[in-house]
Amino acid sequence: MPPEWSSSSPDLLLAVDRTSGHPLRAQLEHALRDAIRNGRLQVGERLPSSRELARALGLSRGLVQECYAQLLAEGYLVTRPGSATRVAGGAAATSVTVRPGTIAPRLLADFRWGVPDLRSFPVQDWVRAMREVASHIPTEEFDYGDPRGTRALREVLAGYLRRVRAAVADPEHVVVCGGYAQGLGLALRALADLGVRTVAFEDPGSPATVTAAATAAGVQAVPVPVDELGIDVRALAATDARAVVVTPAHQWPTGVALAPARRRALIDWARDRDAFIIEDDYDAEFRYDREPVGLLQGLEPHRVIGLGTVSKSLAPTLRIGWMICPPDLTEPLAELKHRSDRGAPGLDQHALARLIESGRFDRHLRRMRSTYAARRAVLLTALSEHAPELPVTGLAAGFHAVAHLPADTGEHHVIAAARAREVGLYGMSACRASHAGAPAQLVLGFGNVTERAITTGIAAIGDLLTGRLKSTRT
Amino acid sequence: MPPEWSSSSPDLLLAVDRTSGHPLRAQLEHALRDAIRNGRLQVGERLPSSRELARALGLSRGLVQECYAQLLAEGYLVTRPGSATRVAGGAAATSVTVRPGTIAPRLLADFRWGVPDLRSFPVQDWVRAMREVASHIPTEEFDYGDPRGTRALREVLAGYLRRVRAAVADPEHVVVCGGYAQGLGLALRALADLGVRTVAFEDPGSPATVTAAATAAGVQAVPVPVDELGIDVRALAATDARAVVVTPAHQWPTGVALAPARRRALIDWARDRDAFIIEDDYDAEFRYDREPVGLLQGLEPHRVIGLGTVSKSLAPTLRIGWMICPPDLTEPLAELKHRSDRGAPGLDQHALARLIESGRFDRHLRRMRSTYAARRAVLLTALSEHAPELPVTGLAAGFHAVAHLPADTGEHHVIAAARAREVGLYGMSACRASHAGAPAQLVLGFGNVTERAITTGIAAIGDLLTGRLKSTRT
Numbered sequence: 001m002p003p004e005w006s007s008s009s010p011d012l013l014l015a016v017d018r019t020s021g022h023p024l025r026a027q028l029e030h031a032l033r034d035a036i037r038n039g040r041l042q043v044g045e046r047l048p049s050s051r052e053l054a055r056a057l058g059l060s061r062g063l064v065q066e067c068y069a070q071l072l073a074e075g076y077l078v079t080r081p082g083s084a085t086r087v088a089g090g091a092a093a094t095s096v097t098v099r100p101g102t103i104a105p106r107l108l109a110d111f112r113w114g115v116p117d118l119r120s121f122p123v124q125d126w127v128r129a130m131r132e133v134a135s136h137i138p139t140e141e142f143d144y145g146d147p148r149g150t151r152a153l154r155e156v157l158a159g160y161l162r163r164v165r166a167a168v169a170d171p172e173h174v175v176v177c178g179g180y181a182q183g184l185g186l187a188l189r190a191l192a193d194l195g196v197r198t199v200a201f202e203d204p205g206s207p208a209t210v211t212a213a214a215t216a217a218g219v220q221a222v223p224v225p226v227d228e229l230g231i232d233v234r235a236l237a238a239t240d241a242r243a244v245v246v247t248p249a250h251q252w253p254t255g256v257a258l259a260p261a262r263r264r265a266l267i268d269w270a271r272d273r274d275a276f277i278i279e280d281d282y283d284a285e286f287r288y289d290r291e292p293v294g295l296l297q298g299l300e301p302h303r304v305i306g307l308g309t310v311s312k313s314l315a316p317t318l319r320i321g322w323m324i325c326p327p328d329l330t331e332p333l334a335e336l337k338h339r340s341d342r343g344a345p346g347l348d349q350h351a352l353a354r355l356i357e358s359g360r361f362d363r364h365l366r367r368m369r370s371t372y373a374a375r376r377a378v379l380l381t382a383l384s385e386h387a388p389e390l391p392v393t394g395l396a397a398g399f400h401a402v403a404h405l406p407a408d409t410g411e412h413h414v415i416a417a418a419r420a421r422e423v424g425l426y427g428m429s430a431c432r433a434s435h436a437g438a439p440a441q442l443v444l445g446f447g448n449v450t451e452r453a454i455t456t457g458i459a460a461i462g463d464l465l466t467g468r469l470k471s472t473r474t
Numbered sequence: 475m476p477p478e479w480s481s482s483s484p485d486l487l488l489a490v491d492r493t494s495g496h497p498l499r500a501q502l503e504h505a506l507r508d509a510i511r512n513g514r515l516q517v518g519e520r521l522p523s524s525r526e527l528a529r530a531l532g533l534s535r536g537l538v539q540e541c542y543a544q545l546l547a548e549g550y551l552v553t554r555p556g557s558a559t560r561v562a563g564g565a566a567a568t569s570v571t572v573r574p575g576t577i578a579p580r581l582l583a584d585f586r587w588g589v590p591d592l593r594s595f596p597v598q599d600w601v602r603a604m605r606e607v608a609s610h611i612p613t614e615e616f617d618y619g620d621p622r623g624t625r626a627l628r629e630v631l632a633g634y635l636r637r638v639r640a641a642v643a644d645p646e647h648v649v650v651c652g653g654y655a656q657g658l659g660l661a662l663r664a665l666a667d668l669g670v671r672t673v674a675f676e677d678p679g680s681p682a683t684v685t686a687a688a689t690a691a692g693v694q695a696v697p698v699p700v701d702e703l704g705i706d707v708r709a710l711a712a713t714d715a716r717a718v719v720v721t722p723a724h725q726w727p728t729g730v731a732l733a734p735a736r737r738r739a740l741i742d743w744a745r746d747r748d749a750f751i752i753e754d755d756y757d758a759e760f761r762y763d764r765e766p767v768g769l770l771q772g773l774e775p776h777r778v779i780g781l782g783t784v785s786k787s788l789a790p791t792l793r794i795g796w797m798i799c800p801p802d803l804t805e806p807l808a809e810l811k812h813r814s815d816r817g818a819p820g821l822d823q824h825a826l827a828r829l830i831e832s833g834r835f836d837r838h839l840r841r842m843r844s845t846y847a848a849r850r851a852v853l854l855t856a857l858s859e860h861a862p863e864l865p866v867t868g869l870a871a872g873f874h875a876v877a878h879l880p881a882d883t884g885e886h887h888v889i890a891a892a893r894a895r896e897v898g899l900y901g902m903s904a905c906r907a908s909h910a911g912a913p914a915q916l917v918l919g920f921g922n923v924t925e926r927a928i929t930t931g932i933a934a935i936g937d938l939l940t941g942r943l944k945s946t947r948t
Contacts, residue, residue: 011638011836013768040636118616126821127601127608134601142592142789143922162514164485178652178815185814212813294487315616317820339686340659340814341652346791347600348819362485448617 009052012041016057024059028067036076036087046084047077109457110424113253113400113445114312117371121315122355122364129354130347137350145346147338148330149176149322153349156356157322161308165284166294168301173330175337176344179321180280181209183307184245186340187278187323188217190332191243196276200224200241202231204253204431210245219243223433226251230258233265242275249284249293253431253443254402255394257293267296270303276326277304283312283398285365286372295324302326305333310352312398312447313365320344320352372399378451379444379458386462392444399447402428405440406467414442418461425461483526486515490531498533502541510550510561520558521551583931584898587727587874587919588786591845595789596838603828604821611824619820621812622804623650623796627823630830631796635782639758640768642775647804649811650818653795654754655683657781658719660814661752661797662691664806665717670750674698674715676705678727678905684719693717697907700725704732707739716749723758723767727905727917728876729868731767741770744777750800751778757786757872759839762847769798776800779807784826786872786921787839794818794826846873852925853918853932860936866918873921876902879914880941888916892935899935 014031016024035041048056050064057064068085071077078088141150148154154171161167177183188199196219201210203223214221224236224244230251236244246266248258258266270277279296287293297306306324325333337343355361376395383390383403391404405414411427418425428441442465446454488505490498509515522530524538531538542559545551552562615624622628628645635641651657662673670693675684677697688695698710698718704725710718720740722732732740744751753770761767771780780798799807811817829835850869857864857877865878879888885901892899902915916939920928 009836010833011839013638013640015768035637040640042633042636045633045637115617118613121613121616123608123611123616123821127605130604131601134597137597139592139595142595142597142791143589144785144790159516159519162516163509163519164487166487166514178819181813182815216813294489311618316618316816317616319815319817319819339655339690341656341793342790343793345652345793345819345822347597348822359484362483365485 009048010046012048012053012056014053014057016059025063025067028057028059028064029070032067032071033074033076036071041087043087043089045087047086049084106422107424107457108422108460109449109453111442111444111446111449111457112424112426113443113447115445115448116312116315116399117368117448118315119448120364120368120371121317122360125355125360125364126314126318126351129358129360130351132358133350133354134347137347141346141350145343147334147343148174149344150346150349150353153353156353158324160356160361161295161306161322161324165281165308166298167306167324168298169306169324173325173327175323175325175330175333176349177321177323177337178319178341178344179311179316180282180307180309181213182340183305183309183321183323184209184278184280185213185216186333186336187305187307188213188219188243189336190329191276192217192219193332196242198222198239198241198243199278200236200239200244201433202226202246202251203433204428205245205247205433206252206431207433208430226254226256228254228256230256230262231266233262233269236266237269237273242273243278244275245278245280246296247280247282248296249281250287250397251394252280252282253394253400253428255396255398255400257396258296263296263299267300267303270300275303279304279306281306281308285313286369286399287397288369288373288376289396297324302328305329313361313368318348318352320348372447375399375446375449375451375454376401378454379446382455382458383462383465386458387465390465400443400445403442403444403465405442405465407439409440409467411440411442414440414461414464417464421460423457423461483522484520486522486527486530488527488531490533499537499541502531502533502538503544506541506545507548507550510545515561517561517563519561521560523558580896581898581931582896582934583923583927585900585916585918585920585923585931586898587900587917587921589919589922590786590789590873591842591922592789594838594842594845595791596834599829599834599838600788600792600825603832603834604825606832607824607828608821611821615820615824619817620808621817622648622808623818624820624823624827627827630827632798634830634835635769635780635796635798639755639782640772641780641798642772643780643798647799647801649797649799649804649807650823651795651797651811652793652815652818653785653790654756654781654783655687656814657779657783657795657797658683658752658754659687659690660807660810661779661781662687662693662717663810664803665750666691666693667806670716672696672713672715672717673752674710674713674718675907676700676720676725677907678902679719679721679907680726680905681907682904700728700730702728702730704730704736705740707736707743710740711743711747716747717752718749719752719754720770721754721756722770723755724761724871725868726754726756727868727874727902729870729872729874731870732770737770737773741774741777744774749777753778753780755780755782759787760843760846760873761871762843762850763870771798776802779803787835787842792822792826794822846921849873849920849923849925849928850875852928853920856929856932857936857939860932861939864939874917874919877916877918877939879916879939881913883914883941885914885916888914888935888938891938895934897931897935 016027050061054061054064077085079085154174158169158171158174161169198220199214200222203225211221222239225232295306297304309321310318392401394402415425425442432438490501524535528535528538551559553559628648632643632645632648635643672694673688674696677699685695696713699706769780771778783795784792866875868876889899899916906912
């Protein structure tokens with residue numbers, strides 16, 4: 001779309017060559033025609049005023065006006081009295097082909113996981129926080145900054161994580177990053193530099209994300225099974241891993257909390273093995289029971305890299321996360337962050353600090369907790385009505401649940417049949433490193449699904465979830 | 475600093491164990507005392523209201539009130555009528571030691587290069603753009619997005635780069651990234667995946683940045699000399715490099731524009747060698763002569779990766795850059811960006827698109843062009859007065875110049891002597907890969923130095939620049 005110019009004239013790069021012997025007017029006409037024909041100037045785009053262009057090129061204004069008049073006559077340009085000169089319709093080439101984006105089909109309900117309620121993102125609070133900080137940020141903060149992030153956000157985050165997550169957090173050892181994926185990538189590279197050759201990850205978990213980050217860091221990734229108490233620490237100890245990626249507060253995706261004995265065993269493993277724990281605290285803000293689970297990081301700050309993000313608590317689009325670093329790793333992690341992109345955007349960091357400091361972040365979390373709690377209740381009601389035999393687990397926190405399909409049901413079959421009824425379902429297979437003998441399960445995300453859509457969606461597919469339809473469809 | 479709570483109560487993670495046999499009130503008191511003693515709750519921090527905490531823990535409000543009363547009595551907490559309960563001064567541990575940041579000494583003038591005028595960053599325009607887009611962004615844009623960046627910014631950037639930089643730019647092949655350093659890192663990794671083993675860079679140039687990015691990508695970096703026509707393409711062809719990082723519009727740091735014959739030779743080299751050109755267009759917005767130099771990318775879009783950034787045109791803190799990708803490289807670069815951090819922050823991208831679209835970006839550039847032109851003139855006047863014999867080059871664009879010190883002067887000597895007079899100078903050595911026989915030069919940045927500071931600063935050190943003081947000091 002063409003720019004909308006406020007009061008001032010746009011820039012335009014055109015060249016005239018005073019040494020070529022060709023008349024300057026002919027050169028300028030030629031350059032303008034070319035810019036329009038090859039699509040550099042598109043239909044409707046405004047040209048600089050003749051005065052501006054004359055000044056920029058060191059030509060007389062009369063000469064530029066003559067050129068514009070010529071191109072108006074030729075139909076390349078249009079103008080109206082009192083209005084700017086613009087590129088005429090039909091004059092520009094169509095060499096720049098713009099492919100339409102892929103448009104997701106409309107679904108009755110889409111139980112995609114990993115997305116918070118996007119409609120609730122407090123965009124006005126965010127803009128307000130940005131506005132409040134904008135006039136007070138010292139000038140030098142517009143420069144390249146500390147690669148760990150702004151002092152203001154590191155202080156506020158450290159306080160928040162101590163208070164709400166029982167972290168041992170010192171602003172000096174917090175590194176702000178661009179979300180979980182970047183934090184994981186940097187952590188694995190720092191550990192690789194310490195000689196770590198193998199990293200373990202939970203199965204089920206996020207095999208694709210961990211494996212991609214590990215490969216980029218030159219580290220091997222091996223799966224370790226998760227049972228109803230969390231990651232199997234004995235199986236972990238049987239690998240040669242010297243690092244592990246875990247989700248202790250609310251295991252992704254099974255939803256179990258790492259049992260107290262396992263928490264201790266995991267920390268003992270790290271101490272005995274001289275190993276590191278990468279703790280992914282992705283959705284701990286949203287718990288529905290009264291068993292708050294603090295960070296492992298608070299128990300062993302020298303061996304745990306604590307990763308967090310606002311992707312679930314606010315919105316993925318912000319791309320803000322953090323690492324609570326073991327003191328010896330802060331320097332290498334800050335250096336890797338610096339090499340990777342010089343540090344996180346400063347104004348966004350100030351805005352997040354302000355949002356937390358003002359109490360509006362906690363207020364948003366409380367609001368979202370009741371939103372998600374209500375959706376969770378609606379989901380359970382709908383399931384108990386339309387799929388009463390279906391076991392559902394992992395609901396103590398977050399905004400997803402695991403539905404256990406009947407033993408002889410195929411995940412893919414259910415997902416395809418639901419899609420034909422315009423309901424988006426997602427299988428546990430995508431979270432598994434090892435598929436042999438794995439039970440058929442669905443990961444039902446309800447973060448970004450309205451109560452109404454949950455009810456309609458489950459009503460439409462209840463029969464598929466309990467296998468009742470199987471005989472009639474196959 | 476403690477959070478300032480608006481209307482609502484802060485969250486606090488505390489645990490009580492109903493199965494332990496210990497009285498709940500004693501447990502809660504113990505947990506609160508611990509949180510204060512170990513610094514999780516700091517002096518002045520506000521506690522949740524007794525009602526909120528009771529609800530969160532599933533306890534009676536009376537029990538929580540009794541606990542608070544006990545801790546008030548013990549001096550851990552303070553309260554005033556009608557005000558919240560807070561952590562008392564002197565109660566919290568001081569285990570969290572906050573080291574003071576390194577404070578740069580005040581200088582009369584600091585000719586550090588690479589920094590635009592930070593006071594001029596149009597922070598109000600930025601916030602206004604953010605506010606204007608905030609209410610119109612479709613909800614789904616708060617989700618993880620296209621790793622290439624938002625459609626809106628890619629379209630606006632492509633139009634801008636076609637218009638102002640003569641780029642061949644299609645929104646489909648623009649990837650938004652976190653500034654030049656990230657763009658370079660991603661480009662080198664993509665080229666490494668294509669089998670590129672060696673990348674060349676300009677000498678003088680940015681040896682540290684290129685070498686660090688190359689090492690991370692598993693690629694070797696080799697210097698190629700720059701002369702008064704730009705990079706020596708014959709010397710480049712004598713290396714086994716299949717990629718080169720260049721600054722054709724305004725060579726960093728010498729300031730020469732790549733001569734027309736060299737531009738052609740460089741493109742021929744890339745075609746003959748099946749090689750790629752990484753074009754760093756870092757400060758082309760600011761030219762003072764009338765010889766606009768378009769992007770190399772516009773001449774050979776299949777072999778040039780065009781990198782740009784707002785770090786010089788707006789401010790480094792925004793951390794927004796872009797890559798104009800050869801069509802075959804768009805997919806791999808988008809995939810690498812996705813793996814690295816899932817994509818650039820969305821709201822910032824919308825704000826930048828709006829800033830450009832509204833014409834306020836071009837207006838800012840015009841304003842800055844005259845600011846820098848005035849500083850440049852003041853610098854030249856000051857130098858002609860206080861160091862009349864000093865040759866100065868590289869002033870056709872940007873906001874730095876190269877000062878050629880007398881043959882028998884040492885860069886380090888001049889820099890140290892200037893620092894003693896509270897003037898920050900920076901040597902060319904930092905930009906050189908090969909130091910043997912290199913002439914003593916200074917890179918004088920004037921982007922972030924006021925006219926007054928330029929005058930005062932040069933007056934204070936003029937004698938050092940022409941070597942007049944040497945005999946009296948050594």
